[in-house]
Amino acid sequence: MKPGQTVAGGERLGTVEGFKAVSDLFCVVDGTLQAANPALTAEACLTHSDPYGAGWLYAVQGTPTPGHLDVHGYIALLTATIDQLQESRYSDGDSHAAAEPAQSDEPEPGADS
Numbered sequence: 001m002k003p004g005q006t007v008a009g010g011e012r013l014g015t016v017e018g019f020k021a022v023s024d025l026f027c028v029v030d031g032t033l034q035a036a037n038p039a040l041t042a043e044a045c046l047t048h049s050d051p052y053g054a055g056w057l058y059a060v061q062g063t064p065t066p067g068h069l070d071v072h073g074y075i076a077l078l079t080a081t082i083d084q085l086q087e088s089r090y091s092d093g094d095s096h097a098a099a100e101p102a103q104s105d106e107p108e109p110g111a112d113s
Contacts, residue, residue, distance in 0.1 A: 001013050001014065001033050001036065002033070003033055003034055003035050003036070004032065004033065005032070005033050006031070006032055006033075007027045007029065007030070007031060007032065007033050007060060007062070008027065008030050008065075009026075009027055009028055009029060009030050009064070009065025009068065010026055010027065010065065011026065011027045012024050012025070012026055012027075013025045013026065013027050013033075013036075013058060014036070016044075016047065016057070017044055025057060025058075027058075027060060028064060028065060028068040029060040029061075029062040029063065029064050029065065029068075030062050030063050030065055031060050031061050031062015031063060032060065032061050032062060033058065033059075033060055034058075034059040034060060034061050035058065035059045036057070036058045037055070037056050037057055037058065039054060040055070040057070
């Protein structure tokens with residue numbers, strides 16, 4: 001894809017390489033591709049180290065396709081998902097008590113009395 005080309009929501013724009021996988025990158029806007037981030041060619045880890053700054057993926061001018069979230073909606077979805085995961089993880093009681101070994105009055109094997 002090159003700047004100036006018409007793009008549609010759901011269209012594959014390229015790929016993103018992760019630690020163990022390559023994933024497709026899809027457009028979420030019907031419109032015109034304005035730019036792709038050239039810095040990612042040299043330093044792909046910018047997507048992790050500075051995702052809201054230097055690690056941007058692409059710029060498109062147009063209309064978001066129905067059903068796709070804007071950045072604020074996506075952050076809210078991630079926050080709610082993380083909260084649910086944490087609630088289910090810790091719903092069995094005190095997480096610290098389960099992680100600590102049981103205390104015993106018995107001396108440890110090999111310990112001098």
